[in-house]
Amino acid sequence: MKEIIKINLDNEMDLIMAHKRCIKIAEMCGMPSSFQTRFSTAVSEVARCSIAKGSNSLLVLGVNIIKATQKEIVAIITDAVDLKNCSPEAFNYASKIAANIEYSFYNNQSTTRISQPVLSPGLMSETKIKGLIDYFKYEPPLSPYDEIRKKNIELIALSEKLVESENKYRQLANTIPILICVIGERNNVILANESLENYLQFPLLNFDRKTLSNFVHPEDIDRILEGWSRARSNRSDFLGEIRIKYDNSSYIWHLVSIIPNKSEDGSFNSWLIHFVDINAQKMVVETLKDNSELKIIQRELESANSKLLFKNKELEQFAYIASHDLQEPLRKIMIMLSRAGQHLSEDQKKEYYFDRITLAAGRLSHLITDVLNYSRVDIKKQQFEEVDLNEVMSEILGDLSMVIEEKSAVIHVNELPIVSGLHTQLRQLLYNLVNNALKFTSADPIVTISATNLPDEKNELALSGNYHLISVSDNGIGMDSQYSGRIFDMFQRLHERDQYGGNGIGLALCRRIIENHNGSIDFTSQPGKGTTFWIYLPKQQ
Template sequence: MKEIIKINLDNEMDLILAHKRCMKIAEMCGMQSSFQTRFSTAVSEVARCSIAKGKDSLLVLGINIIKATQKEITAIITDAVDLKNCNPEAFNYASKISGNIEYSFFDNQSTTKISQTVPSPGLLSETKIKTLIDYFKFEPPLSPYDEIRKKNIELIALSEKLAESENKYKQLANSIPVLICVINERSNVLLANESLESYLEVPLLVFDRKNLSNFIHTNDIDNVLEGWSKAKSNRSDFTAEVRIRKDTQYIWHLVSIIPNKAEDGTFNSWLVYFVDINAQKMMVETLKDNTELKVIQRELENANQKLVFKNKELEQFAYIASHDLQEPLRKIMIMLSRAGEHLSEDQKKEYYFDRITLAAGRLSNLITDVLNYSRIDNRNQEFKEVDLNDVISEILGDLSLVIEEKNAIINIDPLPKVFGLDTQLRQLFYNLVNNALKFNTKQPAVTISATENPDNKRLANVDNYHVISISDNGIGMDSQYSGRIFDMFQRLHERDKYGGNGIGLALCRRIIENHDGIIDFTSKPGEGTIFWIYLPKK
């Protein structure tokens, strides 16, 4: 190895020096900025361990010439202490971000070697290497700066979280059995989910007569185009019933066009989604003149009311897809822009990214919650006997850190065995107990019990149900909110005071509906809340 520079690792200034010179060597060798950061952060992690735990620590940076077409930057840290044994977490992290790390401890000396392949070894000639040595020999003193390690770690974590958020957003859109696309002012289709792509024989590229005629019934196209024109002019919603061709037949769908509002208040795109209503439509046509099926017609009306409710949920999804899911990402981009206005390239990697990480985390949590809600379904699952005592025991284990932190008191009475879906019941009780711990300004006290004669009787045939209550001494809520706390994205408190996305109780209600049960609550502000869960005995 051709040695470039040596650095004694004695204090934090040496750590800063090591990091800066690793970055500079990597830059001068033609590495991409992401590889510069990973290599320098891995070296800094081990160097920090040497400064904190080591003795007689030395860092040597150089160029290792394996052969003419294969060269690498190498950092070798020697120490009189077994560093890896002192801090295995630091080495695990360095190995994770670098991938090229070797360690040995022999004869009371530890040796850590971290290397990174040079992308263009032919350009790294002997003359170039000598230039590197001369550069660092006459390099002027460096000014101190703070939080190098923290900012570089956050930069790497940010890129990973953004990639994860994008994948979850796509998974969310593709998991919903609705045909969805986004179009702009010029009627160009910006994106479409997998359901729409697989449904259509010809890809939908432009939302115009020519392309719509490939799958929408001729008699319905004028109505759709007229509604689309009005929606663009008035910045308003449009809804209509249309027939979409599937193979050799037409299927009735409810088409909705909803404008997306940009950050500055303008509208530059629209969300279009098609919901299959063919079964309801055919039933209506069949029942028009059939007086003997009036009872079924009333049931159809009830089904249509449920459809209206589902459409409302789809509208809520459209809002979250166009605004709340994109809001954290827009904030990230705004902060990146602001951070870079008056900073050098190195400084851009050192500041403001803690706020960016929080915004990306919020986006990830929100997408995860909405995805969980959309996946609650029991059509293809078999109900089995579930012991609620086991369920409560496991969720208390999951919440043990919160319980310990808040010094919470948990009282559990014997609970029954019920028929249901184990994973959904775990989610139900986890959300309710977690809320009891979260929405509390004093030492939480939570009681979970089963009762045969509840004070809150929702059903005349209550004897046919297991009745479970979860009571707490939390902040409570006013009865005026009883009609909407189980709705999607409803929050009764500011986000910065109590966390969450307003999806938890909506998820609970959906789980209870899947089990043909009922969920209700009694509460007063400042006096706590009792949630009542009714699960059928058969």
């Protein structure tokens, strides 16, 4: 059945609407007037029982195409009460005047199906059915009650999407392992994540000298207040190092960043502040500053420091996306909700705002999912096991079967090794690479996944003989060598969103998975000639 319209059966006004809309659908489908009356009367009889004696009653009207030239109008009434047992006389009357009526009561829900054949000739095309749906979607209200009811339904749906988006955003903010807060123009704390609240063990309400003195080292308070004042006055960033209280007698070093948040109209009315623990780096620097006997160790630690700073940079990107990119769709939803009620007709509201709200919420949902997947890639408390990559590829090709069929893709999978690792992460790695190969192409994709023992003279890992070399090759659009330095960075996109989908997280996730497995990933590519990704995974010892 093609659903045309739903009506909640709550009162007599709903009964009137149900009757009129039954008549209208029957009329638009070419049903004779006598049959229109019989069908709508039968539906009204059962609907009246639902309103009088039922609970959570819902009427769904639609068209059922039995075959090319045979169709019927269908009304389905669901209720939490056994309606036929409550009003047998109403059902008897409806059965006499309706062409077909079916009733069932199962699992505390009754279902009444009333149908009436449409004898007029002609096909019921998808275009005509869409026209019926659009007619009732955009028809003028039958009464002030109908208008208010429509608006309430729309606002409830929008409110549910907004709450869902806000919950996902808050979940992401609380997942990030850094201390985050958002400050307003008057030093008031608008938002603080759980990491900050748990660290301070008291609610952070204001960002002023009195509050800061409770957890910031006395010698560092002027530094952070001066940076905060400068950032607020100049609408600029601030970056500095301060000490935050660890317990009653000690402090640890943190890198503090203050970043202005830009609103939709271009103004600045809040600032993102986050604190990253850099105490280990500071202690290393102080310890090794003048110690000539530990110069070799210092160089090793400096290398580790660089990696740690890189990780901190990634965390900073997390904080930025949480405060800006992820909030952008939410701000759009709230602005559009506000504008939708200002002197606009229902048609204008639907045409200009509500569809955009749905798109913004959907984009945010995908972005949150991708970022959460990236943040959860971790090997702590997980044990490596033997993973057969042939089985992994079989699962992946099953998941992508619809895309492969749609794009007429050809997939070649040669014999792959058994490796030591985490099944879920290795599956995500190969899934991302194969999915990219199917996505970034302008012709029928040809993808080849294979393993080789031939050493790559340009790679030290392959020359050592201790690593499996796995390749994922495609005939896609390829990329220029100028992108080799940043293709695996977070949120890097080489194409506009309307050309190819995604959020620029997939390859960053691949690199992180490879790092967890003590391996390496690289690629070779030429524009228009495809790309090959090279994966190096340690052999089992």
